[in-house]
Amino acid sequence: MTEMNKVWWKEAVVYQVYWRSFYDSNGDGYGDLEGLIQKLDYIQELGVDVIWLNPIYESPDADNGYDISDYFNIMPKAGTMQTFEKLLTSVHERGMKLIMDLVVNHTSDKHPWFVESKSSKKNPKRDWYIWKDGKEDQKPNNWRSYFEPSVWEWDENTEQYYFHSFAVEQPDLNWESPELRHEIYRMMRFWLDKGIDGFRLDAIALLAKPEGFPNVDNPEDISYLTNNAGLHSYIREMNELVLRHYDILTVGEAAFVTPEEGLKYVGEDRHELNTLFHFEVCDEMPNWDMLRFKEIQRRWYVGLWGKGSNSQFLNNHDHTRQVTRYGNDGPYREQSAKLLAIMLHTLPGIPYIYQGEEIGMTGVRFPSIELYDDIAMKNRYAEEVGKGKDPQGVLQSLQPLSRDNSRTPMQWNDSMNGGFSTGKPWINVNPNYKEINVTRDLSDSNSIHRFYQKLIKLRKNNTAMVYGQFEELQEWAEDQHLYVYTRTLGDNRLLIILNHSDDRSFLQLPSEYQSSVSELLLSNYALTDINSIKGTIELNPHEARIYKVAVK
Numbered sequence: 001m002t003e004m005n006k007v008w009w010k011e012a013v014v015y016q017v018y019w020r021s022f023y024d025s026n027g028d029g030y031g032d033l034e035g036l037i038q039k040l041d042y043i044q045e046l047g048v049d050v051i052w053l054n055p056i057y058e059s060p061d062a063d064n065g066y067d068i069s070d071y072f073n074i075m076p077k078a079g080t081m082q083t084f085e086k087l088l089t090s091v092h093e094r095g096m097k098l099i100m101d102l103v104v105n106h107t108s109d110k111h112p113w114f115v116e117s118k119s120s121k122k123n124p125k126r127d128w129y130i131w132k133d134g135k136e137d138q139k140p141n142n143w144r145s146y147f148e149p150s151v152w153e154w155d156e157n158t159e160q161y162y163f164h165s166f167a168v169e170q171p172d173l174n175w176e177s178p179e180l181r182h183e184i185y186r187m188m189r190f191w192l193d194k195g196i197d198g199f200r201l202d203a204i205a206l207l208a209k210p211e212g213f214p215n216v217d218n219p220e221d222i223s224y225l226t227n228n229a230g231l232h233s234y235i236r237e238m239n240e241l242v243l244r245h246y247d248i249l250t251v252g253e254a255a256f257v258t259p260e261e262g263l264k265y266v267g268e269d270r271h272e273l274n275t276l277f278h279f280e281v282c283d284e285m286p287n288w289d290m291l292r293f294k295e296i297q298r299r300w301y302v303g304l305w306g307k308g309s310n311s312q313f314l315n316n317h318d319h320t321r322q323v324t325r326y327g328n329d330g331p332y333r334e335q336s337a338k339l340l341a342i343m344l345h346t347l348p349g350i351p352y353i354y355q356g357e358e359i360g361m362t363g364v365r366f367p368s369i370e371l372y373d374d375i376a377m378k379n380r381y382a383e384e385v386g387k388g389k390d391p392q393g394v395l396q397s398l399q400p401l402s403r404d405n406s407r408t409p410m411q412w413n414d415s416m417n418g419g420f421s422t423g424k425p426w427i428n429v430n431p432n433y434k435e436i437n438v439t440r441d442l443s444d445s446n447s448i449h450r451f452y453q454k455l456i457k458l459r460k461n462n463t464a465m466v467y468g469q470f471e472e473l474q475e476w477a478e479d480q481h482l483y484v485y486t487r488t489l490g491d492n493r494l495l496i497i498l499n500h501s502d503d504r505s506f507l508q509l510p511s512e513y514q515s516s517v518s519e520l521l522l523s524n525y526a527l528t529d530i531n532s533i534k535g536t537i538e539l540n541p542h543e544a545r546i547y548k549v550a551v552k
């Protein structure tokens with residue numbers, strides 16, 4: 001595989017800020033942009049390069065900002081345009097970059113465009129959204145949405161249905177309308193001309209709908225909403241008219257893609273996006289499965305390496321905390337969090353850190369549905385209980401993967417509300433904030449946070465972690481717990497050894513490695529001896545190591 005051309009965003013580490021849960025500067029119970037400004041030193045000292053900011057645009061907040069009612073203004077609970085411009089300047093002054101969330105598959109039903117579109121079949125903006133005939137009890141087809149039993153919502157006034165891939169409050173935009181597309185491009189340029197450094201493109205795989213809107217055999221498998229004909233002509237047009245004119249990072253949230261499909265988005269010869277989030281792990285692997293994870297990594301490496309860029313993440317604002325879901329958040333929480341960090345930062349792709357991951361924040365279990373906020377969870381709860389299922393049983397089934405697991409407030413210290421807010425937080429703080437918080441981690445040189453700092457610094461000094469070819473040691477390719485691989489760039493080779501297990505593991509490396517270690521670069525146990533690689537190696541539970549080895 002050829003070495004890919006070097007560019008700044010490929011070498012970046014990205015930190016995702018779900019601002020409403022990050023830091024509340026005015027005591028209203030919501031995090032805000034002023035609060036983020038006050039914490040920029042903290043983010044900078046972690047060593048990251050790019051901040052990904054979840055939506056801050058005007059929104060009724062039905063889906064926490066992913067239902068936009070004005071693309072050109074900031075929602076008051078986040079702050080003002082002046083605060084945003086101060087934030088952008090402060091980020092750039094610290095040598096970091098800022099990418100924004102671009103939500104253009106849909107708007108809020110309160111967006112003036114939709115209010116106009118909905119007002120009459122003859123309204124000039126009628127075709128900016130997707131309207132279909134049907135009868136009040138006869139929907140145009142049998143598709144279900146991400147958050148509702150149907151993608152169709154009846155409008156009494158104009159006696160048609162409108163289409164929504166997510167909640168009723170999120171009508172899909174009709175990307176077949178050139179007028180709509182050009183208004184979206186104008187909005188994108190408005191933000192790029194302010195100096196932002198790129199976009200995370202929300203639900204980008206959904207822009208094109210299946211031709212003719214035919215019924216499907218299995219409505220529950222909503223992959224039919226994604227990757228339809230015409231999608232890439234829209235993204236290529238967006239690139240041609242907007243993206244290619246700026247030195248930016250674009251990352252597409254591409255649900256239901258395989259490496260082959262993913263390459264259509266990020267192939268360097270495709271002139272569409274720079275990189276993507278696929279969901280073969282977070283949407284399709286409910287619990288940790290090392291063999292499945294290895295197989296997914298292999299396919300994506302073969303599919304993209306040398307042709308397009310991948311991303312590495314195991315949690316975000318939609319997916320529960322990685323140390324809980326894919327690691328051990330009990331007795332081995334610290335070691336496990338560090339192992340997952342080494343894995344994500346040494347596998348091929350741009351690593352994303354979700355706020356709080358760097359101190360090993362965990363998932364949560366609120367005792368009642370009323371304490372949850374996530375529209376996806378609350379709608380699904382209502383749907384299942386509405387079928388007569390036991391409410392407590394439904395709640396317990398939804399808790400592990402509820403998006404709220406990752407949305408509890410950032411835990412800054414052991415004071416009230418974890419130091420997040422002096423008011424009543426919009427969502428409860430995880431009760432473990434007294435034990436898990438930034439202040440505690442900053443005071444401990446062996447903390448998860450300090451480990452992330454070392455790991456990110458290591459990446460800056462070892463371009464093999466970015467551009468190095470990936471190769472598994474075949475002796476452990478089928479091992480359920482041990483993950484052993486190298487990253488090689490020229491004569492710079494790293495050997496990574498992971499023991500993803502609550503038990504000790506033993507291995508004996510091939511002699512060529514035993515005699516070629518030159519340095520133990522990082523370990524999540526107090527290990528210093530480079531000869532620790534000779535003979536039979538005993539690995540502690542969730543032990544992870546990075547060695548520098550000579551290339552023979």
Ligand code: ISL
Binds near residue numbers: 066253283
């Ligand atoms: O959370 C998911 C399922 O586990 C993801 O598939 C996600 O719902 C989907 O990929 C789209 O997510 C994005 O668009 C949604 C918004 O609710 C999510 O927060 C956002 O990440 C609608 O805008």
